[in-house]
Each structure stands twice: as C-alpha cells, then as structure tokens.
Amino acid sequence: MTNTYDAIVVGGGHNGLTHAAYLAKAGLRTLVLEQRHLVGGAAITEEVVPGFSFTTFSYALSLLRPEIIHELDLVRHGFMPLMMPSSFHPTGDGDYLLLGDDHGQNTTEIRRHSRHDADAYDRYHHDLDRVVQAVQPLFDNPPPDVFGKDPEDQADVKWLLDHLGGVERTVMHDVVRLLTGSASDWLEDYFEHPAVQGFHASSSIIGSKVGPMSPGSGLVLLFHKMGQHDGHLGSWAFHKGGNGGFTQVLARAAEAFGTEIRLGARVSSVLTDGDRATGVVLDDGTELRAPVVVSALDPRRTFLDLVDPRTLPADLVDNVERMRFRGVSAKVNFALDALPVFPALPDTVDHYGGFLNIGPTIEYVERAFDAAKYGWYSERPFIDAAIQSVVDPDMAPPGKHVMSCFVQYAPYDLRGSDWETEREPFGDKAQAVLESHFPGFGDLVLHREVVTPVDIEATTGLTEGNIFAGEFLAPQMYFFRPAPGWSQYRTPIQGYYQCGSGTHPGGCVIGSPGKLASQRVLRDLRS
Amino acid sequence: MIRTTPFHPRLSQLNSQGLYTHWQGHLSALRYTHAPKHEYFAVRNAVGVFDTSPLFKYRVHGPDAERFLSGVLVRDVRTCRPGQAQYTLWCDDRGFVMDDGVVFRHSATDFLLTTARPSLGWFADLARRHDVELEDVSDNQAMLAVQGPRSRAALSTLAPEAAQLRFFEHTQAKIAGSPVTLSRTGYTGDLGFELTVEAEHALDVLDAVLEAGRVHGIRPFGEEALMMLRIEAGLPLVDVEWTNSRLAFTDDQRVTPTELGMGWMLRDVTDGDRAFVGRDAIRRELASRTSRWASVGVVVDWEAWDRVHHEAGLLVPKDEHPLPYESLLYDTAADDQTDTVVAGGARGRSPGAAGYVTSFLYSPVLQRHVGLARVRPDLAAPGSTAHLEIAISHHNTTVPVQTAALPLFRPARKTGQA
Numbered sequence: 001m002t003n004t005y006d007a008i009v010v011g012g013g014h015n016g017l018t019h020a021a022y023l024a025k026a027g028l029r030t031l032v033l034e035q036r037h038l039v040g041g042a043a044i045t046e047e048v049v050p051g052f053s054f055t056t057f058s059y060a061l062s063l064l065r066p067e068i069i070h071e072l073d074l075v076r077h078g079f080m081p082l083m084m085p086s087s088f089h090p091t092g093d094g095d096y097l098l099l100g101d102d103h104g105q106n107t108t109e110i111r112r113h114s115r116h117d118a119d120a121y122d123r124y125h126h127d128l129d130r131v132v133q134a135v136q137p138l139f140d141n142p143p144p145d146v147f148g149k150d151p152e153d154q155a156d157v158k159w160l161l162d163h164l165g166g167v168e169r170t171v172m173h174d175v176v177r178l179l180t181g182s183a184s185d186w187l188e189d190y191f192e193h194p195a196v197q198g199f200h201a202s203s204s205i206i207g208s209k210v211g212p213m214s215p216g217s218g219l220v221l222l223f224h225k226m227g228q229h230d231g232h233l234g235s236w237a238f239h240k241g242g243n244g245g246f247t248q249v250l251a252r253a254a255e256a257f258g259t260e261i262r263l264g265a266r267v268s269s270v271l272t273d274g275d276r277a278t279g280v281v282l283d284d285g286t287e288l289r290a291p292v293v294v295s296a297l298d299p300r301r302t303f304l305d306l307v308d309p310r311t312l313p314a315d316l317v318d319n320v321e322r323m324r325f326r327g328v329s330a331k332v333n334f335a336l337d338a339l340p341v342f343p344a345l346p347d348t349v350d351h352y353g354g355f356l357n358i359g360p361t362i363e364y365v366e367r368a369f370d371a372a373k374y375g376w377y378s379e380r381p382f383i384d385a386a387i388q389s390v391v392d393p394d395m396a397p398p399g400k401h402v403m404s405c406f407v408q409y410a411p412y413d414l415r416g417s418d419w420e421t422e423r424e425p426f427g428d429k430a431q432a433v434l435e436s437h438f439p440g441f442g443d444l445v446l447h448r449e450v451v452t453p454v455d456i457e458a459t460t461g462l463t464e465g466n467i468f469a470g471e472f473l474a475p476q477m478y479f480f481r482p483a484p485g486w487s488q489y490r491t492p493i494q495g496y497y498q499c500g501s502g503t504h505p506g507g508c509v510i511g512s513p514g515k516l517a518s519q520r521v522l523r524d525l526r527s
Numbered sequence: 528m529i530r531t532t533p534f535h536p537r538l539s540q541l542n543s544q545g546l547y548t549h550w551q552g553h554l555s556a557l558r559y560t561h562a563p564k565h566e567y568f569a570v571r572n573a574v575g576v577f578d579t580s581p582l583f584k585y586r587v588h589g590p591d592a593e594r595f596l597s598g599v600l601v602r603d604v605r606t607c608r609p610g611q612a613q614y615t616l617w618c619d620d621r622g623f624v625m626d627d628g629v630v631f632r633h634s635a636t637d638f639l640l641t642t643a644r645p646s647l648g649w650f651a652d653l654a655r656r657h658d659v660e661l662e663d664v665s666d667n668q669a670m671l672a673v674q675g676p677r678s679r680a681a682l683s684t685l686a687p688e689a690a691q692l693r694f695f696e697h698t699q700a701k702i703a704g705s706p707v708t709l710s711r712t713g714y715t716g717d718l719g720f721e722l723t724v725e726a727e728h729a730l731d732v733l734d735a736v737l738e739a740g741r742v743h744g745i746r747p748f749g750e751e752a753l754m755m756l757r758i759e760a761g762l763p764l765v766d767v768e769w770t771n772s773r774l775a776f777t778d779d780q781r782v783t784p785t786e787l788g789m790g791w792m793l794r795d796v797t798d799g800d801r802a803f804v805g806r807d808a809i810r811r812e813l814a815s816r817t818s819r820w821a822s823v824g825v826v827v828d829w830e831a832w833d834r835v836h837h838e839a840g841l842l843v844p845k846d847e848h849p850l851p852y853e854s855l856l857y858d859t860a861a862d863d864q865t866d867t868v869v870a871g872g873a874r875g876r877s878p879g880a881a882g883y884v885t886s887f888l889y890s891p892v893l894q895r896h897v898g899l900a901r902v903r904p905d906l907a908a909p910g911s912t913a914h915l916e917i918a919i920s921h922h923n924t925t926v927p928v929q930t931a932a933l934p935l936f937r938p939a940r941k942t943g944q945a
Contacts, residue, residue, distance in 0.1 A: 066829075066833075066894075067829075067830075067833075069894050070829050070830075070894070070895075074894075075892070075893055075894050075895075079894065080571075080572070080892060081891075082568050082572055083562065083564050083565050083568055083891070085560070085561070085562035085564070085565035086561075086562070100560075100561035100562055101561050101562035101563075101564065101565070102561035102562070105561050129842060133840075133842070230845045230847070230889065230891060230894075231842065231843055231844055231845030231846075231889070232845075233842065240572065350543075350560060353562070353565060389744075390744070391568075392572060392573075393572075393573050393677065393742075393743055393744040394572075398680075398742035398743060399741070399742035
C-alpha cells in the first residue's frame with residue numbers, strides 16, 4: 001500500500017465520495033479516508049436488529065443532482081431510486097390529507113378539505129417551480145467571488161447579474177420572499193385550510209432551528225423544493241437499500257474510477273509545509289502524502305480541527321466559530337411487527353407509500369418549535385416518518401417493517417439536562433404522538449432506536465448534530481457558505497480544499513459540493 | 528359486448544381507479560392505483576401480478592403437431608422439449624412477420640400456443656394436410672403473470688417447483704388445490720412466472736398468490752406499468768413495433784424477423800433442411816443482406832435533452848409513460864439538416880432519415896430517456912449516433928441518441944437460478 005497520492009479526501013460521506021469519484025475520473029490517484037467501518041457519513045443503512053435495516057440518519061433522496069448520476073455512471077453500479085408514491089398527512093382530527101401521483105385526484109382530495117385551496121394548489125406549485133427555475137443555475141454553479149478582483153471573478157459576477165436580470169419581476173419577488181420570509185407568510189397567500197398549510201409547511205423546518213412562522217423558513221422550504229425524483233420537483237425517492245444503499249453505489253462508482261477507500265482511518269490533522277498542504281496524519285501516526293487534501297467534513301472540523309486555526313486569517317476563524325449549527329433534529333427508528341393502523345383508513349396500506357407527515361397545522365409545528373427556543377424538546381414533536389419496507393421490502397423480514405421517524409425539535413443543548421438522560425423520555429414523546437394517530441402503535445414496536453443530536457455528532461462528526469453541516473440561514477448561504485470570501489471550495493492553505501455540505505449549495509444528499517469542489521481542484525491543478 | 532376475465536371479480540376489487548382498456552374484447556386494467564410507476568416498481572423491486580388472460584391460447588395436438596408447428600413457426604419447435612417453452616414468430620410467404628407468441632410443449636404431441644392476436648383460422652388453413660387438431664382454449668384458461676425479484680420466493684411457498692424452474696421451462700403444479708401450468712415466462716424482462724389455470728379455479732389461485740405475496744409487497748400492475756417494463760426489456764409489441772404483414776398495406780409497415788431484432792431465431796435457416804412458411808424469402812434476405820433495418824435500443828444524450836428544455840424555458844420532462852406515437856431519427860442534428868423531410872412522412876423515410884423510434888419513455892431504472900428503434904443497418908453497432916426529432920414549444924428540433932443493444936435492462940435474475 002502506497003502512502004503517496006495525487007489527492008486525499010478526508011471523510012467518506014456522500015460528498016467526499018462524490019468528490020473523490022470526480023477526481024479519480026479525471027485521472028488523479030485519489031484516496032478517501034473514513035474514520036468509521038463503513039462509508040456514507042450521515043447517509044448509511046445499518047442492520048440494527050437482524051433482518052431490519054435502519055436508515056440511521058438521512059432517510060430519503062431528492063436533492064441529488066441528476067447530472068451526477070450520469071457523470072459518475074451510478075446506474076451501472078446499482079443506483080435505483082424507488083418511487084415514494086404518496087404523501088400522508090393526518091389532520092389531527094381523525095381525518096387526513098392523502099396526496100399521490102394523480103393530479104386530478106390530488107385536486108379532489110384537497111377540495112374535500114377546502115374548495116378554495118384546490119386551484120390554489122396548482123398556482124402554488126407553478127409559482128414555486130418558477131422560483132426553482134430561476135434559482136437552479138445558482139445552485140448548480142459555484143458562487144461568484146464578489147470580493148475577488150481578477151477578471152475571472154468579475155466575469156462570474158456579470159454572469160450572475162445577467163442571469164438575475166433575466167428573471168421575471170414576479171418570480172424575482174417570490175425568490176426574495178422565500179429567501180427572506182417565513183413559510184407561513186408564503187403559504188397563507190395561497191392556502192386557507194390549516195391542514196393544507198400544515199402539509200406544505202413541513203419542509204420549511206427540516207434540520208433548522210426555525211419554526212414555520214420564523215423568517216428564514218421560506219428558504220428551507222425552497223431548498224427542499226430544489227430536489228426532484230425523475231423530473232418531479234420537490235418529490236422524494238427511497239433509494240434501494242436506503243441512503244446507505246446509495247452511498248455504497250457511490251463508493252463502487254468511485255472505486256471503479258480508481259479511488260482507494262480506507263476505512264477505520266481517522267485523520268487527526270492536515271500536514272502542511274509553509275502555506276501548502278502536503279498530506280495528512282492519521283490517529284495512529286500514519287502519514288499520507290498528497291499535494292491536494294480535501295476536507296469533506298463540516299467547516300468547524302475543516303478550519304478548526306484539521307488545521308491549526310492560528311495559521312488562518314482571523315476573520316475566517318471568527319466566522320467559522322460564530323457559524324450557527326444548533327442541531328434540532330433527532331431520529332427515532334422503529335422495527336415493527338406489522339403495519340400501524342390509521343382508524344379512518346383501516347383496510348388499505350396505500351397511504352404508507354411515502355412520507356407520513358405528523359404536523360397537522362402550522363400552529364402545531366410552531367408550538368413544537370417553541371420549546372426549542374428555550375432549550376428543551378417538543379412535548380408533541382413534528383415527525384416526518386416513512387415506513388420504508390413498504391416501498392422496499394428488502395428492508396425488513398417478510399411481513400415486518402421498518403419505520404424511520406425524523407423528529408423535531410430536539411435541541412443539541414438541553415437546558416438543565418443532557419441527552420443521555422433524555423434519550424428515552426424523548427423517544428417516548430415521539431412514540432406517544434404516533435400512538436395518538438395510530439392507536440395500538442406501541443404494541444407493534446419490536447425495537448426502538450433513538451438518535452439524538454449528540455449521537456449524530458458523535459457518530460458522524462457533524463457539529464452539534466446539524467444535519468446540513470451548518471444551518472440554512474441566509475447569512476450562511478451562497479457567497480457566505482461557509483464564510484465570506486471562502487465560498488469557492490478553497491482555503492487559505494494552498495492545496496487544502498473543502499467539499500462538504502458546509503459549502504455551497506449545502507446539505508441534504510445532494511452531491512453538488514463534492515462535484516463543484518472537484519471542478520475547482522482540477523482547474524487549479526491545470527493552471 | 529365487452530367481457531371480463533376470470534380474475535376480474537377479485538382484481539377489480541383491488542382497482543381504485545376504474546381505468547380500463549379493451550384488450551381483445553376484455554376489460555384490462557390500465558392501472559390499479561393512482562401511481563402506475565409504483566406498480567412498475569413492484570415488478571422491478573418486489574413482485575407484481577398482471578392479468579394476461581385475454582391472450583389467445585391454442586392447443587395444438589395430435590401425431591403431426593410437431594411436424595405442423597415446425598413448418599409454420601420461425602423457430603424450430605423440434606428443439607423444444609416437453610417442459611420447455613419458446614418465444615417465436617410466424618411469417619408470411621414473403622418472410623414478413625405476422626405475429627409472435629409463446630409455444631409451450633407439454634408432450635411429444637401436445638402444445639399450447641399463446642398469441643396476442645387471433646390466429647386460429649390462419650393456422651387451421653395450414654393444418655389441413657396434417658393429422659393435428661387445433662383447439663381454441665382461450666376462454667377456458669386464465670393466465671396470471673407473477674413477475675419481479677420476489678416472485679420466486681412468493682410462489683415457492685405455494686408450488687415448490689418454482690424454486691428450480693429454469694428460464695422458459697414449465698411444469699404442472701398445484702396451487703390452492705387446483706392444477707396449474709407454472710412457467711418461467713413473462714413480458715417484463717425480470718425474474719417472473721406465469722400461471723395458466725382453468726377459468727373455474729382462477730380466483731382460488733389468484734387469492735393464494737396474493738396471500739403468499741402479501742409479505743413480499745405484492746401488488747397488481749396494469750398495462751401502463753407493463754409498457755414501461757416491456758420497453759426496458761426490449762420486448763416488441765404487435766401494432767406498435769410492427770404490423771402483421773397479412774394486414775399491412777405497404778412494405779414500410781412490414782418487418783422481417785431480422786429487422787425486428789429476432790435474427791437469433793434464424794440459426795438453422797441458412798443450412799437446415801426445415802421448411803417453414805417464409806423460409807425461402809428469409810434465406811434470400813440473409814444471403815443478399817437486404818434487410819432494410821436493424822432493431823436496436825436508443826439512449827438519449829441527457830445533456831442535450833436537458834439543454835433543449837432549459838433553453839425553451841421548460842422544466843425537463845422525465846415521463847415514464849411511453850409516447851403514443853412514432854418518432855423519427857436522422858443522421859444529422861436539426862440545425863445541420865440539409866435533407867428535406869417529406870411532408871406528411873409519406874414513406875416514413877425521408878432522405879437522410881436514419882430510422883424511427885417505435886416506443887419511447889423515460890426509464891426509471893436506467894434513469895435515461897430510452898426507446899426501441901429501427902435504424903439503418905449501418906447504425907446497428909452499439910454506440911452509433913443518430914438524432915431524434917422531438918417537438919418543443921411547437922417547433923421541431925433534435926437531440927442526439929446513441930444506439931444500444933437490446934434489452935436495455937437485463938438483470939441477471941431474469942434468467943438466473945436461485
């Protein structure tokens with residue numbers, strides 16, 4: 001085994017793997033170093049109970065940029081996003097909103113609750129799709145360096161201004177409303193029914209310390225709409241075998257291009273010579289050399305742990321230290337003996353094909369958020385659940401099921417207690433909410449796994465358990481992700497780069513940071 | 528008067544949509560749920576059932592059955608042993624394809640032939656000089672396709688024979704106390720089986736299959752899902768990929784077995800001594816290399832597809848529902864076309880035309896827009912480039928495609944053993 005490479009990627013999460021695959025595809029001898037016994041970072045699938053595969057952390061696929069699928073030839077390596085055909089939203093009064101793949105039937109279903117909202121549903125999606133169209137090029141390209149002075153930077157800025165100049169007035173206004181405003185303000189302009197509002201508000205708070213009434217929740221809503229399943233914007237898929245199945249595909253693709261992956265290899269620091277990166281040293285003292293070292297870790301790890309922050313510009317260090325992480329998300333994963341029963345739909349399972357959205361109204365979710373403001377978890381949390389074995393029976397033994405529950409709010413810092421103490425009481429709160437919608441749920445539970453923000457941090461290294469490697473707040477996005485002047489994947493240390501979710505365009509299983517950073521590395525190598 | 532199949536009483540209960548097409552005079556479900564793509568994924572990732580009862584089923588038996596069939600079917604049925612089945616074609620005297628079907632050999636003298644279009648009269652006319660009986664058993668026998676990676680596991684609990692059955696083998700089994708013919712056949716390109724059962728036992732067998740499949744995520748799938756599956760699997764469909772030669776008006780509508788991509792059926796034709804309808808014409812075609820077309824898959828250049836839609840201000844469509852019409856292929860891109868497209872496409876092959884796409888969709892498992900196409904033989908080599916005409920914003924343009932070998936989707940489990 002050689003210890004000299006063209007490029008070393010620190011961290012085998014999905015962005016690290018994506019990045020490594022692109023570098024290897026370009027001919028670089030590339031090494032990925034992963035601290036754990038498996039790649040995937042926060043996109044892993046683990047057989048927690050024999051026969052039951054849990055998506056421990058992230059649990060569905062949408063944001064992944066389609067071009068990455070093609071450019072890395074992922075289908076050849078087993079890429080298979082399974083359709084999640086329905087969205088199920090209990091309205092809290094025993095009724096429900098059940099949306100699927102048939103537009104007319106969705107309209108009828110919404111009309112059952114509100115005649116007003118039936119056609120608003122079309123306008124809402126149309127307007128949001130237009131916003132996505134307008135923002136997409138920003139999403140798929142590195143942010144211009146607005147602080148740069150050379151002609152290339154100025155050309156990038158011109159490109160951005162030209163693009164924005166071509167966006168229609170109404171669309172641009174909607175862009176700004178979403179980037180700066182609250183999801184509830186946005187949604188209330190379209191929908192009158194609390195359940196219809198609540199259904200659409202759920203994506204506005206995922207992973208973020210905001211309520212649907214907070215400014216900034218519009219941005220989170222928009223971000224989640226940027227994804228797609230087979231061209232349907234905002235739709236989600238379940239990758240065969242979970243997101244761990246996906247990162248295994250990615251690892252195979254990376255290896256097929258020549259990437260070497262070392263597991264159980266935790267990097268303790270980046271080696272430098274003057275202002276140049278020269279390699280890394282592992283916890284066990286092993287030194288590995290490469291002129292390019294790329295951190296797929298979050299900005300805190302990248303700038304404060306892997307290198308000596310005293311060697312970095314003070315404003316960068318200051319920004320990274322003040323960057324908001326504040327994880328508020330937890331997972332409660334269940335192995336179930338059978339499918340739960342929703343009393344109003346006793347004889348069918350078709351409502352379990354996709355997400356089960358337990359957050360009946362905006363007010364419900366906002367009240368769940370209230371506790372987090374003051375350092376405590378929700379008494380009645382919001383839950384984004386999916387019974388993944390319905391879509392992919394290989395996730396559980398025949399007839400049994402796995403249920404992934406993304407639960408908010410669970411603030412990283414608890415006031416007056418800690419997560420070791422509160423893990424199971426918090427799990428009980430989540431389970432009680434499920435019990436209230438699915439009577440008898442508790443009797444079906446064969447196993448329960450509670451994953452707190454502290455667990456997320458401890459296992460994946462994501463600071464404060466923030467699933468996006470840095471919150472989605474306007475001051476932490478685009479030009480400013482992760483810090484002003486450092487949004488183009490470089491660092492102040494020559495040859496040391498960043499490619500994690502803490503860089504543009506950000507979190508979720510998306511691959512873009514890994515891809516865009518690889519373009520930066522390859523351009524720098526050529527110049 | 529529209530009829531229903533023997534499985535209809537149960538399957539209609541599972542159909543929340545009420546959308547049916549008419550297939551050979553029978554109600555045939557287009558979809559069972561709001562999401563035919565989900566039904567499609569049952570077959571690609573779990574197990575699905577499809578009611579294929581409207582197929583015509585002809586029992587061919589008697590001392591001359593083998594001799595007769597080997598003289599009318601393109602593939603040599605003499606090589607099909609009892610317990611085996613063959614997918615085959617039959618042609619007219621000019622060597623153009625009439626229909627296709629599957630022949631199941633039950634014994635030395637007993638065969639069952641399935642086909643999508645009625646053919647009994649044509650076979651009967653040819654059978655006159657043989658000691659053979661042709662019997663239309665279409666109405667007596669129901670057929671259920673059980674398809675998908677978990678089909679074997681689901682069926683093995685009912686009929687252990689399923690575990691060992693090889694691709695295109697069949698056997699007699701009992702399910703729910705009823706005799707069935709269990710075959711390792713299907714029209715999805717995946718691991719799969721078909722159950723042929725007397726109509727009176729159809730519901731008992733279906734109920735048993737649904738119950739056995741419940742823990743495997745079984746769901747019925749309709750014709751929309753079937754179309755997605757069969758296109759990925761490179762399986763042609765009469766009246767879409769070709770027109771029965773006997774019913775065609777022009778040779779442009781007709782195809783030879785070679786042109787249909789079934790040249791692999793003709794291994795014994797050049798040298799063998801077996802005479803069958805169309806053989807001499809096929810021999811001439813092979814000897815003089817006069818095949819006009821090759822059947823291939825086409826895979827669309829995704830970057831170009833995305834770009835032309837982005838530039839038109841549209842979202843990029845990725846529709847798994849096949850286009851209901853044929854599309855044309857050219858040698859050059861729209862911007863470079865110097866040849867003139869014949870108005871109305873009278874002969875379907877304007878100067879420079881490279882071929883035509885008969886079936887086209889966005890494939891969820893391949894993550895690409897793909898099609899079944901007929902191209903000039905010089906474009907048959909996989910990786911050849913042609914340009915597909917598409918209309919965007921009321922304007923014709925083209926996107927590059929590459930030809931590919933069929934089937935486009937070929938999981939090892941389709942033909943593999945447990």
